[in-house]
Amino acid sequence: MITLGIDSGSLTTKAIVLIDNNIAGKCVLPTGEDGETSARSAVSNCLTQLNLNPENMNSIPVVATGIGAKSLTFVSQHKAITTCLARGIRYMLPQVRMIIDMGAESSTVIKINDRGRIVDWANHDKCASGTGLFLQQMAKLMAISIEEMSTISFKAKSRPEITSTCAVFAESEVISHIHRIPPTPMPDVVAGIYCSVASRILALCKRVGIEKEVAVTGGVALNRGLINIIEEEMGFKVLIPENPQLVAALGAAIIAGESAEKGIYR
């Protein structure tokens, strides 16, 4: 059986195709202006990878999640991002009890039990502090790429404290570090930024209570430098699934399969 999962995020749209519960195709595209268009092209992209006709989209069970899911017209069902993440992580790393999902515009922490059910969760989406957008803005400010930022952070000798929660105020703090005499070395500034993000995430984790194993998902999980500092702050190693930004889409595709088996739709 073929099923599809779509995660329509604020910055990127992710799609995954499952054939008999095995990942057969995947795609990550920028969301752009219109969620529907990017979701459709992500799905077409996946289906053409498998030599399937994208016209057949309507005969495949599709579950959508993410912030833009409600605006998609061609899907069979919407599911909460927390549900999809829990299901996706159970497929990839069944030992995980806590998921930290770090997206472009929000961070979510989900606690799950040994049966993969959600016990508790906490989420932060009110402001840019501690999100992917925050990191992107900092990279732009320092005129380096997100990847370079991650690489140089390992060379940091100290970690200047960035005290502001607000991304705008943190930006001024970073500017004053760069223009200080003598200037704070770039790797140290980056490490300071990562520390402030890590402390924001840690506070969110503490709201639901930290439980091992911990996995980090979402696009920000690809940032090795930040993960390194999160691990230091936590005091233990975290797990990063393969393709961390696709976990919610995977969960959606699994749910699509289960619903189809139960004959809920189509």
Place this chain on the structure above:
Amino acid sequence: MIFTGIDIGSRGTKTVILQNDHILASTIRDTGPDSVKTAYSAINATLKDTGYTLDDINYTVATGYGRVLVPFANENISEISCHAKGINYYYPSVRTILDMGGQDCKAIRCDEKGNVTNFVMNDKCAGGTGRFLEMIAEVLNLPLSQIGDEALRSQRSTPFNTICAVFAKSEAITYLRRGISRSDILAGLNDEQSRYRKRFFHHRWYC
């Protein structure tokens, strides 16, 4: 008797010279990176046409976040107390002041003598501060001085769902690309900011 007040804010430095309870001169300028230098240049610019020098001033009070860096000040007083005294000079009947500065936002309660009785402050987030307006003006490619009038020309304000300056900026860019007018975007932002302030102050006040 000549008294001066100097307010070194996060973005602007303001100076007033009082002679026998009347405003003799005043200036406003950007704070810049060196507060000590700014303090001197601000006071000298204010004194310029008055015929007095720094030595003629009987007493100086410094306020604002850079108040400790004013070398010629006789006293440092928090901007909250100064706001209450200042508004009492103009409008003795005022009991609540909403102070919207460059990097923070405060609400201050005062009595008939201009003494502070209570205050709440938001300095954690750039939402609804002068800094926020600056960022938006930049995105919309308008001078800061024009965004007020531009907002008033709006026919239908665009709904914004966020007070976060970073999110609001990207939302504004999206709306611009969709062809929504700058005045409708500004009006929407103003609506959201007002709602936010009202919520924030109500919540803090009665907690």
